[in-house]
Amino acid sequence: xxxxxxxxxxxxxxxxxxxxxxxxxxxxxxxxxxxxxxxxxxxxxxxxxxxxxxxxxxxxxxxxxxxxxxxxxxxxxxxxxxxxxxxxxxxxxxxxxxxxxxxxxxxxxxxxxxxxxxxxxxxxxxxxxxxxxxxxxxxxxxxxxxxxxxxxxxxxxxxxxxxxxxxxxxxxxxxxxxxxxxxxxxxxxxxxxxxxxxxxxxxxxxxxxxxxxxxxxxxxxxxxxxxxxxxxxxxxxxxxxxxxxxxxxxxxxxxx
Numbered sequence: 001x002x003x004x005x006x007x008x009x010x011x012x013x014x015x016x017x018x019x020x021x022x023x024x025x026x027x028x029x030x031x032x033x034x035x036x037x038x039x040x041x042x043x044x045x046x047x048x049x050x051x052x053x054x055x056x057x058x059x060x061x062x063x064x065x066x067x068x069x070x071x072x073x074x075x076x077x078x079x080x081x082x083x084x085x086x087x088x089x090x091x092x093x094x095x096x097x098x099x100x101x102x103x104x105x106x107x108x109x110x111x112x113x114x115x116x117x118x119x120x121x122x123x124x125x126x127x128x129x130x131x132x133x134x135x136x137x138x139x140x141x142x143x144x145x146x147x148x149x150x151x152x153x154x155x156x157x158x159x160x161x162x163x164x165x166x167x168x169x170x171x172x173x174x175x176x177x178x179x180x181x182x183x184x185x186x187x188x189x190x191x192x193x194x195x196x197x198x199x200x201x202x203x204x205x206x207x208x209x210x211x212x213x214x215x216x217x218x219x220x221x222x223x224x225x226x227x228x229x230x231x232x233x234x235x236x237x238x239x240x241x242x243x244x245x246x247x248x249x250x251x252x253x254x255x256x
Contacts, residue, residue, distance in 0.1 A: 043214035
């Protein structure tokens, strides 16, 4: 009993210390923009959608369950079903992209993958599925925008990644599927930050949100709403030069 009590107290202290780094932060007021948010039906994506919807239009992309988006009763919200594992689903997104101007993409869609990701237990079908969600979906979205000639209006791309994708910081191994796919997203982000900025002056930033409480991480320390405030402040504060960088919520660079 004492051990359980001690472990519970230890967790409470760790969570409190973690949250001390994140004082209540008022994000810069963002208005009059059109956002495309992936993973919009839960976690960070849902929090961002709720934060932005009153003063902006949001295209909320969801995988299968849109009940949380249905609860947001706003004419500024367009909900689009697109399971990134199935390329035929992108036609739903293509229709909206062809009709709606998009100023900012916040790419929150993500999944951890199978439970056992040690070297000898890698499920390759799962690996390919997670690659489609965590990594290459952003490329497909941008291809659709190129074909519709709507990419010129895109001013920012925010990719939500993880320090688990940092090659330099990896000193624990394991989690092959998650690490691989987040490293790939980081590489794609860096490439886009060069390519799209040269073509259209589109700014690209990659953010590690930290230990956030979401469906994928139910024991997380940081509230998703507070995380979304920090993301918006980082991205829309003109004093922050974040283009082409991989950063955490405190605007500290993470090695690729």
